[in-house]
Amino acid sequence: MTANNRTTKIEVPILARVEGEGALDLEIIDGKISKCELRIYEPPRYFEKFLEGREPNEVIDAVARICGICPLAYQAGFANAYEAAFGIELTPWIRDMRLLMFLGEWIESHYLHTHLLAAPDFLNYRSGIEMAKDYPNEVLRGVKLQHLGNEILKLLGGRSVHPNGMKVGGFYRAPREEEVAALILKLEAALIDARDVVEWFSTLPFPDAEVPFKMVSLRHPTEYPVFATEVITSDGESFSINDYDEHFREFHAKQSTALHSTTLSGEPILLGPLSRINLNFDRLPKHIQEMAQATGIKWPSRNMFHSIIARAIEGYWAIERALEICRNYTYTDTSAISYTPKAANAWGAVEAPRGIQIDHVCLDEHGHATSIRISAPTSQNLPCMEANLRSSLEEFGLDKPDDELRLHAEMVIRNYDPCISCSAHFLTLNVTRQ
């Protein structure tokens, strides 16, 4: 480095308002970003290894502990994998209840993220607590919607963090009809709030953060994707989740020692709400498509900052779909299908709130795991996040004061709703720490 080079180093030691703990190192030399590293210092926990030899339902309980924010994504991903492995055909009742419960997680996660974690960025507050002083009604409305998501999780799982209701083949218990009916009025009221949230967010000032990469999501045969076995991309590809490895690869990125995902040719990929809505716009009911158009955003959008709107629209859809399931609910004695474990390998995937969660199990003749693979959406998104940061910060203007750069960088990262504790069962700290 010569003396007349301007070198700026920005360290964001802890990223606020993301789940789990990560850090970003940014180095600017001569007006160009020379280093942009997302450091994740979540200690390894080795779920893949200590779950070897465990029974299927023990694994369902255990994988919730990968992430307190989206425990159900892991439980559902693994349940799907076990059910595929054992050839279990779920009843329509079980499929509906699985969807209802998972929509609860979408609702909880989306309204938590948009209101307490993301919206303060757009309105220049340091936290949701601070924003609540000036926007009490908006924050309370978001919090109420989040709470409703938790109530759905509680109905089917007893609690919202590490719920206990799901098992391989179905549920431990079927809710009584009056318990489900109690949700209907709340969901109806929530629908109005959810529409107002979409309108509110469409008035936010949106910076630009173009994502030029391949967008990837699940595809459901008839509706907006939550559980599905088909993957589609913005390049028009379509394939089964069983062929995931033929399209994407996971690898250790040297600078961060984190497992990243890219296409086989090394291109970053984007998972999550923006990819989902772009690729599945036709799967939204007509009136929700119209609501999305009325925000003034031209879909498909490649601006990462539109993720907050995508979440609000998905939130609305989730509430409406949950309402439909609750209205049609009837009690059953058969809340689970019995099965015979067998030796098999299988994939299971779900659209977690922040993108595709895909898992693979190899099982012995007792159904005990002999090897396990877990791919969390946050880690799959990491290369995209880093590339997006580089381009977005350069566009923002690298000559801006460090504090502004730092805030902008944090804001870009938060669009991904990164869940770092999720990814950290295979992400770890960068030991270039000094």
Add this chain to the structure above:
Amino acid sequence: MSAQDKLISLARRPKIAVHKFSSCDGCQLALINDAVSLLELATMVDVVHFAEAGPLDEFAEVDLAIIEGSVNTRHDTHRIEMVRSKAKYVMAVGACALTGGIQALRNFTDENELRNWQHAVYPEETQVIIDEDLATAKPISAYINVDFELPGCPINTGQILRAIRQILFGVEPERNVDSVCVTCKHAGVTCVMVARGEPCLGPVVADGCDAICPKLGRGCYGCYGPAKYANMDAMINKLKDMGLSNKQIQHKFHHINSQAITFHGLGKKL
């Protein structure tokens, strides 16, 4: 010194910090997940550091540090001491902070096996992991003096807000001494073990969850750790009578709270 004496000098509006170690973030969520509780918390105390919720001031002097997670890296052994040195009181919350949590299952490996795990999960940059990993995932109390503990995987909102209120009143947070069975009896829940033949750890597990699993018709699997008075030998005999193998019984206790002394040794009958 009793907790009452100790807490007498607590500020009326204390500063608190929430620190995360190795964990899933689920216990912090007790304060965020139902965001009304976070707003409520903000009326009682000054939240000066709580990365997941927004406020950042990691090195601030605080009255109460709330700690989630276990210690399993070299770096964290230093960080936990820093947290202690900045806090008048330390409250460890959740199974990871109290017993090492589910990741403490690594504590049953020997050096070779842990090496194999590290190579299997991090094939390319294994040395980085080896240099930083500790052989064990341990509770906070293994490293520093802890004033208060809240069990659970995860802890719940009512539990932590109650504890903070008790501390504000100068009282040590109460510890539930009953087993899950007691809650089932109070709530009139039909015993899943007696009536349905479901293996249930309720007789030896501390209550705190309000018997979620028996209410769902399934057996308790031990989120809140051992009950104060746990007859492990009788529990293990019962599970054997129900036809569970030694391995199955071992897996039941070596799960969320495997390092809790009562569960670690598994009684004499296995």
